[in-house]
Amino acid sequence: MMLSLFKWMGELEFSKALGASVWQFALVQAVHLVFLAVFAGAVLIVDLRLMGRALTDRPVSQVARDAQPWLIGGFIGLLLTGVPQMMQNAMREYYSIFFWIKMGFMALALIFTFTLRRQVTLAATGGTGVTFQTKVVGLVSILLWAMVAIPARLIGLFS
Amino acid sequence: MLMLIKSVFEWVNEFPSSIAIRESIYVYPAILTVHIVGMCVFAGLVIMMDLRLLGIGNNSTSISQIQRRLFPWQMVGMSISAISGLVLVYTQPMRFYPNVFFWIKTVMMLVAGANVLAFHYGAYRTVADWDTKVKTPLGARVSGIVSIVLWALVIMSGRLIAYNWFQ
Numbered sequence A: 001m002m003l004s005l006f007k008w009m010g011e012l013e014f015s016k017a018l019g020a021s022v023w024q025f026a027l028v029q030a031v032h033l034v035f036l037a038v039f040a041g042a043v044l045i046v047d048l049r050l051m052g053r054a055l056t057d058r059p060v061s062q063v064a065r066d067a068q069p070w071l072i073g074g075f076i077g078l079l080l081t082g083v084p085q086m087m088q089n090a091m092r093e094y095y096s097i098f099f100w101i102k103m104g105f106m107a108l109a110l111i112f113t114f115t116l117r118r119q120v121t122l123a124a125t126g127g128t129g130v131t132f133q134t135k136v137v138g139l140v141s142i143l144l145w146a147m148v149a150i151p152a153r154l155i156g157l158f159s
Numbered sequence B: 001m002l003m004l005i006k007s008v009f010e011w012v013n014e015f016p017s018s019i020a021i022r023e024s025i026y027v028y029p030a031i032l033t034v035h036i037v038g039m040c041v042f043a044g045l046v047i048m049m050d051l052r053l054l055g056i057g058n059n060s061t062s063i064s065q066i067q068r069r070l071f072p073w074q075m076v077g078m079s080i081s082a083i084s085g086l087v088l089v090y091t092q093p094m095r096f097y098p099n100v101f102f103w104i105k106t107v108m109m110l111v112a113g114a115n116v117l118a119f120h121y122g123a124y125r126t127v128a129d130w131d132t133k134v135k136t137p138l139g140a141r142v143s144g145i146v147s148i149v150l151w152a153l154v155i156m157s158g159r160l161i162a163y164n165w166f167q
Helices: A002-011 A013-020 A022-050 A060-088 A090-094 A097-122 A132-157 B002-013 B016-023 B027-054 B063-091 B100-120 B123-130 B138-160
Strands: none
Touching: A002 A013, A002 A060, A002 A090, A013 A022, A013 A060, A022 A060, A022 A097, A022 A132, A022 B027, A022 B063, A022 B138, A060 A090, A060 A097, A060 B027, A097 A132, A132 B027, B016 B027, B016 B063, B027 B063, B027 B138, B063 B123, B100 B123, B100 B138, B123 B138
């Protein structure tokens, strides 16, 4: 079923058109990295705050609210530039273990970010709001998103 | 000058350690991956600072606080990407030397560095007057947008080094 889906994606006119132009594909790859930086910044600024390593004079909830548009905007940018790359290289992605590791961690990271992390960041806490729980949430968030970015880089190198 | 740079690249290209890493299947991809992680930390937090300068992000935090508290992490990211980047060049100097995107990236990094200095010795000196304001002085906003554009160009040209166009 998954194989059929990937074969179908690879056969679409859009996928072929993107692959036909090396320039076009390379630029999409390059812009993808710029969105990655925006997204990473929005993740890190909140996670560092959760861990008490930056911006501790502002409430966690405030830092998280400020970063949210860039977190979501960065992720949308990553999707808009990532999905076409996946479609153009559908069969290479399907047979790459790193692609599936990336997807698995992305699912975990998304669930974590929009459930537990969101709940912890938006919870009203006194003082600097840094507790053992917030430190763990910040660290887990960084590790999960790193585990999305690292295999992503390896897809193209080992396929 | 160009001949001197080329000679240095050719000289490094023959180092046994450069050849060893170049011929290794796993070391080069590992260093490249570390380079990307460092880039995410550095450029990501620089962009967060730039958004604040432009008044379009992180506006509830004062500029001096963002600058002071993110700076050590930006330096961590920069160190990781700079060291891993130098190792990447060290391992394949003759692949980088004729690559136009490598030189675009290098020049953009130097210009971005000059922009940081211009900001610190220019607009930032009066930060006490506009530290908590959303609308920052023109100099700060110009510095913010220039920084975002330059670092985006650094990232993009870095990715395009993989393509040997114009060689």
